[in-house]
Amino acid sequence: MVDLYNFLYSWQLFPEKGTYEFGRRPKSGNYKMQWRTESNSLSIAINWVTLEDQAFTSEYSVPGDGLFHTLEDNPLANKIKLSIINSLTFEVIFAQDELESLRIRHEIMPSSLLKITQSNLLDPEKILTNTEIYHKQFSVLPYASSASGAVVKQNEEGLIRHKALTAMEEQTNMQLEQIRKQIELLALQAKEIVTRKELSMLIYESKLNFAPVIGQSYYLYETKENSHILSMIAPNEWGRKPMPYKSFVSMVKLLADHTWVEIKHQGDYSSSLTATGQ
Structure with missing residues (x-):
C-alpha cells in the first residue's frame, strides 16, 4: 500500500532511547512490517x-x-483495526469487545527514524505508555525488540541466536580494535619513515667533506648562503x-639503511647546553 510505503522495512531498536511504563524492557529488538497484497x-x-x-x-x-x-488467541483483545492517518503516521488499535485496550502509534520522524508509542488503555484512569525509537535495518539480524498487543511467545531459538550474535559481535569488535591499533601503529611508523626520508634528502643534498659512518652522530648546520652542511x-x-x-639545525645519526634520524633539535641542544653550563 502506497500510504504505508515509508514503514515497510525491517527496523532495529535503539534500546537506550526508549521509555517504558509497562511490560519488560528490551535490550535489543527488531520490528518488521510488510504489506500482503x-x-x-x-x-x-x-x-x-x-x-x-529472554527472547520473544x-x-x-x-x-x-x-x-x-476479529483477533484470535489474544487474552488482551479480540478485535484489531488499522487506522492510516497519513503517509508518515498510522495506528494499530486493539480492543476487547467495544473497549480499546491497546493503541500503537507508528510515526516516521524528521530524522527518518521510526517512533512507536504503545498506550495501554486497560485502565482509563491510568494510561501507561511505552515509547521506542528504531532505525532502518538493511541487513536483518534475527533478534529484536519490545512487544505490541499480539500473542507473545517465548522463543528459545531466538535466545540461542542472540547469545551467538552477542559473542560474535564481541569477538569481531575485539579484532577490529586490534586492527585499528595496528593501523595507528603503521601510520605512526609511516610518518617516521617519511620524516627520516625528508631529513635524509636534505642531508644528501648538503655539503659533505667526509664519509659518514653508520651509527655515528653528526651536526647539521645552515650556511650563510642558505644551504646546508654536515x-x-x-x-x-x-x-x-x-x-x-x-x-645549527640538529644533531643527526646515520642508520644502517643509510637514512638519517634526528637526535636533537636546535632547541633541545640549546637547552642541554644551558643545563650543563656550556
Whole structure:
C-alpha cells in the first residue's frame, strides 16, 4: 500500500532511547512490517530480547480497510483495526469487545527514524505508555525488540541466536580494535619513515667533506648562503672563534639503511647546553 510505503522495512531498536511504563524492557529488538497484497493487510513481526536474556516473538496481521476485525488467541483483545492517518503516521488499535485496550502509534520522524508509542488503555484512569525509537535495518539480524498487543511467545531459538550474535559481535569488535591499533601503529611508523626520508634528502643534498659512518652522530648546520652542511663539530666545540655558519639545525645519526634520524633539535641542544653550563 502506497500510504504505508515509508514503514515497510525491517527496523532495529535503539534500546537506550526508549521509555517504558509497562511490560519488560528490551535490550535489543527488531520490528518488521510488510504489506500482503493478496490479503490487503499489514503484517507485523516483532522479535525482542529482555534484559534477563529472554527472547520473544510476536506476529499479527491487520486488514487495511480501516474496520475492526476479529483477533484470535489474544487474552488482551479480540478485535484489531488499522487506522492510516497519513503517509508518515498510522495506528494499530486493539480492543476487547467495544473497549480499546491497546493503541500503537507508528510515526516516521524528521530524522527518518521510526517512533512507536504503545498506550495501554486497560485502565482509563491510568494510561501507561511505552515509547521506542528504531532505525532502518538493511541487513536483518534475527533478534529484536519490545512487544505490541499480539500473542507473545517465548522463543528459545531466538535466545540461542542472540547469545551467538552477542559473542560474535564481541569477538569481531575485539579484532577490529586490534586492527585499528595496528593501523595507528603503521601510520605512526609511516610518518617516521617519511620524516627520516625528508631529513635524509636534505642531508644528501648538503655539503659533505667526509664519509659518514653508520651509527655515528653528526651536526647539521645552515650556511650563510642558505644551504646546508654536515659537520663532525658540535655547536659547543667551536671554541672562542665564532661558529662559521648561520645556524645549527640538529644533531643527526646515520642508520644502517643509510637514512638519517634526528637526535636533537636546535632547541633541545640549546637547552642541554644551558643545563650543563656550556
